[in-house]
Amino acid sequence: MKLDAQVPGGQLSEKWKKHKSAMKLVNPANRRKHTVLIVGTGLAGASAAAALGEAGYKVKAFFYHESPRRAHSIAAQGGINAAKNYQNDGDSVDRLFYDTIKGGDFRAREANVYRLAEVSANIIDHCVALGVPFAREYGGQLSNRSFGGTQVSRTFYARGQTGQQLLLGAYSAMMRQVDEGNVEIYSRREMLEIVVVNGVCRGVIIRNLLTGEIESHSGDAVILATGGYSNVYYLSTNAKYSNVTATWRAYKKGAGFANPCFTQIHPTCIPVAGEYQSKLTLMSESLRNDGRVWVPKKAGDNRAASQIPDADRDYYLERRYPGFGNLVPRDVASRAAKSVCDEGRGVGASKQAVFLDFSDAIKRLGQPAIESKYGNLFEIYQQITDENPYEVPMRMYPAPHYTMGGLWVDYHLMSNIPGLFVAGEANFSDHGANRLGASALMQGLADGYFVLPYTIANYIGGTKIEAVSIDSSDFKAARAEAQGRIDKLLGMRGKKTVTEIHRRLGRVMWDAVGMSRSRPGLEKAIKDIRSLREEFWTDVSVPGDKNNLNPELEMAGRVADFLEFGEVMAMDALAREESCGGHFREEHQTPENEAKRDDEKFAHVAVWEYQGEQKAPVRHQEPLKFEVVHLAARNYK
Amino acid sequence: MKLNLKIWRQKDAKTPGKFVDYALDHVSPEMSFLEMLDVLNEELVKKGEEPVAFDHDCREGICGSCGVVINGKAHGGQVNTTTCQLYMRHYNDGDTVLIEPFRARAFPVVKDLCVDRQSLDRVVKAGGYISAHVGSAVDGNTIPIGKELAEKAFDAGTCIQCGACVAACKNASAMLFTSAQTQRLNLLPQGKVELSRRVTRMIAAMDEEKFGACTNEAECSAVCPKGISFKNITEMNHNYLKSSLE
Numbered sequence: 001m002k003l004d005a006q007v008p009g010g011q012l013s014e015k016w017k018k019h020k021s022a023m024k025l026v027n028p029a030n031r032r033k034h035t036v037l038i039v040g041t042g043l044a045g046a047s048a049a050a051a052l053g054e055a056g057y058k059v060k061a062f063f064y065h066e067s068p069r070r071a072h073s074i075a076a077q078g079g080i081n082a083a084k085n086y087q088n089d090g091d092s093v094d095r096l097f098y099d100t101i102k103g104g105d106f107r108a109r110e111a112n113v114y115r116l117a118e119v120s121a122n123i124i125d126h127c128v129a130l131g132v133p134f135a136r137e138y139g140g141q142l143s144n145r146s147f148g149g150t151q152v153s154r155t156f157y158a159r160g161q162t163g164q165q166l167l168l169g170a171y172s173a174m175m176r177q178v179d180e181g182n183v184e185i186y187s188r189r190e191m192l193e194i195v196v197v198n199g200v201c202r203g204v205i206i207r208n209l210l211t212g213e214i215e216s217h218s219g220d221a222v223i224l225a226t227g228g229y230s231n232v233y234y235l236s237t238n239a240k241y242s243n244v245t246a247t248w249r250a251y252k253k254g255a256g257f258a259n260p261c262f263t264q265i266h267p268t269c270i271p272v273a274g275e276y277q278s279k280l281t282l283m284s285e286s287l288r289n290d291g292r293v294w295v296p297k298k299a300g301d302n303r304a305a306s307q308i309p310d311a312d313r314d315y316y317l318e319r320r321y322p323g324f325g326n327l328v329p330r331d332v333a334s335r336a337a338k339s340v341c342d343e344g345r346g347v348g349a350s351k352q353a354v355f356l357d358f359s360d361a362i363k364r365l366g367q368p369a370i371e372s373k374y375g376n377l378f379e380i381y382q383q384i385t386d387e388n389p390y391e392v393p394m395r396m397y398p399a400p401h402y403t404m405g406g407l408w409v410d411y412h413l414m415s416n417i418p419g420l421f422v423a424g425e426a427n428f429s430d431h432g433a434n435r436l437g438a439s440a441l442m443q444g445l446a447d448g449y450f451v452l453p454y455t456i457a458n459y460i461g462g463t464k465i466e467a468v469s470i471d472s473s474d475f476k477a478a479r480a481e482a483q484g485r486i487d488k489l490l491g492m493r494g495k496k497t498v499t500e501i502h503r504r505l506g507r508v509m510w511d512a513v514g515m516s517r518s519r520p521g522l523e524k525a526i527k528d529i530r531s532l533r534e535e536f537w538t539d540v541s542v543p544g545d546k547n548n549l550n551p552e553l554e555m556a557g558r559v560a561d562f563l564e565f566g567e568v569m570a571m572d573a574l575a576r577e578e579s580c581g582g583h584f585r586e587e588h589q590t591p592e593n594e595a596k597r598d599d600e601k602f603a604h605v606a607v608w609e610y611q612g613e614q615k616a617p618v619r620h621q622e623p624l625k626f627e628v629v630h631l632a633a634r635n636y637k
Numbered sequence: 638m639k640l641n642l643k644i645w646r647q648k649d650a651k652t653p654g655k656f657v658d659y660a661l662d663h664v665s666p667e668m669s670f671l672e673m674l675d676v677l678n679e680e681l682v683k684k685g686e687e688p689v690a691f692d693h694d695c696r697e698g699i700c701g702s703c704g705v706v707i708n709g710k711a712h713g714g715q716v717n718t719t720t721c722q723l724y725m726r727h728y729n730d731g732d733t734v735l736i737e738p739f740r741a742r743a744f745p746v747v748k749d750l751c752v753d754r755q756s757l758d759r760v761v762k763a764g765g766y767i768s769a770h771v772g773s774a775v776d777g778n779t780i781p782i783g784k785e786l787a788e789k790a791f792d793a794g795t796c797i798q799c800g801a802c803v804a805a806c807k808n809a810s811a812m813l814f815t816s817a818q819t820q821r822l823n824l825l826p827q828g829k830v831e832l833s834r835r836v837t838r839m840i841a842a843m844d845e846e847k848f849g850a851c852t853n854e855a856e857c858s859a860v861c862p863k864g865i866s867f868k869n870i871t872e873m874n875h876n877y878l879k880s881s882l883e
């Protein structure tokens with residue numbers, strides 16, 4: 001597998017600027033002749049569709065939702081970062097770049113991250129122009145708050161609904177292009193295969209979820225903006241339908257899958273309540289601006305929170321990390337929560353929770369101030385738990401939330417298959433081994449609004465793209481494959497439900513490939529996943545038929561992919577003999593239980609290449625060269 | 638607790654549907670309404686029967702996918718609550734619960750409890766946007782927007798496009814939805830420029846999609862899970878009148 005990152009030469013801070021003027025262009029009159037197929041209309045996909053439509057390309061956008069605005073991005077709460085330095089607190093492109101590289105534990109590509117920081121300010125400007133109602137000060141200026149892993153206030157937000165408002169912006173910009181005839185949207189469609197012709201990605205195979213029809217679409221370039229794979233854990237903060245299918249099927253057609261074991265477990269989620277639980281709800285990281293995290297000092301202290309005096313409380317984040325306190329990065333906060341619970345100091349009925357307490361902030365700022373900042377989050381909490389967080393502290397526990405791993409892409413966001421681009425959470429690019437809060441929205445929109453319009457033009461302008469027909473043998477073969485899998489699933493008349501197997505897979509992944517990983521645990525997980533996969537393919541039941549809406553069939557296909565993908569995730573975790581970011585290997589820690597990186601052996605991206613059914617995939621490496629940043633131990637003390 | 642469910646089952650848009658009875662044991666008060674349906678569905682699959690199709694995704698009240706009529710009320714009748722945020726603690730042992738899809742001419746049923754609300758996307762397409770070109774924007778702080786105004790526009794922008802307003806209206810009107818979409822933009826200085834065109838075209842699109850007329854019943858804002866204010870309709874009407882006089 002050839003992994004050429006295509007990073008342009010020159011000084012880090014000049015690379016993107018210079019490269020933008022060097023890249024190939026497509027004449028405005030010719031753009032109409034080129035079709036770009038986009039799968040996914042979350043922030044990354046919708047912004048790409050809007051920008052490419054506006055530029056004049058013929059765009060087709062596919063999504064499995066009923067409306068493009070229902071993509072999982074809509075659920076993002078806390079905010080979006082940008083190096084505006086409106087607060088005059090010393091922020092800059094360089095600082096956002098450095099925070100992101102350091103937050104990612106030095107496992108991301110410098111040039112990509114620098115570009116991200118550079119375009120961050122343009123994102124805010126564009127979103128304001130689109131009517132996104134970011135929070136404002138009384139004087140009418142934009143307001144900011146701080147997020148974990150930084151010491152400046154650079155997070156722009158729209159109450160606790162930042163994702164919703166940003167997606168409305170991108171969705172409406174895309175609908176304007178639909179109005180103008182540049183973008184065509186295809187709802188309730190699921191991509192089942194990419195089509196590779198002579199080594200180049202030329203199309204997609206799509207299932208119409210309402211009629212079951214298998215459709216073929218050809219184009220000059222394909223963009224996957226299909227989101228992350230946290231639902232491999234079954235319970236996660238992701239929307240129920242989020243899945244790995246699109247990127248996994250592309251992997252099986254030759255695209256490299258990078259760092260699959262880099263997953264983010266978010267520290268503040270509402271704890272699990274019962275066996276029937278179908279998903280977990282995140283409480284935004286922004287809450288840690290004003291909420292203080294604590295557990296009782298003594299194990300087995302069963303008093304109600306209000307009965308435990310300050311002297312008997314352990315504000316363990318403030319104690320262990322005085323420099324960042326409650327605002328340490330997510331991986332650090334999650335592991336700390338796990339360790340106090342493992343010591344028996346957890347709270348609530350399950351003892352698998354810590355307190356997030358607002359009483360000090362309410363005393364200091366008054367309830368109305370807290371309400372205006374976090375009102376809707378407090379409401380969600382009360383709705384779910386039936387407890388009033390203005391009166392009793394919230395109970396929180398970590399939960400799978402975001403996946404840094406994804407399809408490998410170069411500086412142009414193109415995978416190793418020419419013509420196949422990957423954007424947003426679906427690619428592996430910018431967050432290394434841990435993503436900082438409020439940086440996913442930034443990355444998705446950077447990719448869609450400000451990077452792809454240039455790199456897609458460069459690709460189309462610089463490549464001789466032959467005509468293809470959807471009647472060609474490659475398209476036929478891909479269609480047959482997609483149809484074959486559906487027929488096979490519908491033929492399954494076993495005794496287990498798809499959900500049952502998914503739940504068990506989730507348990508295996510959470511225990512062995514979750515917050516803490518070890519060789520014996522991972523080796524066992526690989527065996528367990530294989531046997532679960534076998535059980536699935538012999539004993540699952542998929543009722544209904546293929547010619548109308550069949551959510552159970554859709555889910556079966558996705559879980560089947562998770563059952564393959566989970567194994568590669570575990571293999572990746574096993575091969576990475578170090579601890580970095582969200583990847584914590586018990587064998588590699590300091591005496592203070594902090595993560596121990598191994599830069600000599602693992603300062604690289606691990607890229608997995610598919611070899612065929614029943615064959616072990618091959619692990620490749622893209623070495624990470626740090627030209628500007630000095631690799632240092634991550635210290636938030 | 639035990640529940641008697643009466644659920645609308647319909648194979649597809651062309652086949653007529655009917656209510657089917659299901660008895661469900663072991664419903665716990667901590668379950669969400671959709672988790673209760675999940676439990677039913679797992680039982681059905683185990684028996685080799687087709688599960689009940691219903692739309693959902695985020696399960697936290699923000700994506701607008703979910704939405705059924707429960708005992709005659711869109712989203713079940715709790716204040717500011719989507720179906721996915723409804724918890725079983727609001728029901729009692731032995732209750733009979735009637736569950737059916739949102740019904741409106743512009744929302745054809747596609748299966749069981751799932752309807753097609755793309756007519757709403759087509760209304761947005763007719764002007765529910767600001768025409769700003771990527772890369773052309775001025776610095777975000779160049780346009781100061783008063784906090785109160787920003788908040789008011791935001792309130793309209795919290796609409797999740799679930800369609801409950803249409804389902805609750807005896808005329809199946811989409812006025813609350815459409816006015817939320819116009820007002821979230823009309824109120825802002827960036828959005829004012831296209832106000833007339835936006836309002837005129839979106840109202841025309843609404844009629845084209847066969848949504849009914851508004852007769853001021855205000856059932857829409859009563860069931861709206863996001864508490865979108867009825868005032869938006871008044872303001873849109875005002876804007877519409879002004880635009881038609883221009």
Ligand SMILES: Cc1cc2nc3c(=O)[nH]c(=O)nc-3n(C[C@H](O)[C@H](O)[C@H](O)COP(=O)(O)OP(=O)(O)OC[C@H]3O[C@@H](n4cnc5c(N)ncnc54)[C@H](O)[C@@H]3O)c2cc1C
Nearest residue numbers: 040041042043044073078079191227424425438439440441
């Ligand atoms: C609860 C929550 C809160 C968050 N809060 C924040 C925050 O405050 N700040 C921040 O920066 N980040 C946050 N994140 C992370 C961020 O929301 C996501 O990483 C980001 O929105 C992903 O956007 P995306 O465009 O890449 O993918 P998504 O929004 O997940 O969109 C995926 C799209 O792909 C489509 N799709 C997928 N597979 C297929 C297929 N096979 N065929 C057809 N279509 C397909 C879907 O229909 C959808 O349109 C949060 C995440 C969660 C879970």
Ligand code: FES
Nearest residue numbers: 694696701703721
């Ligand atoms: S499932 Fe998203 S709003 Fe209910």
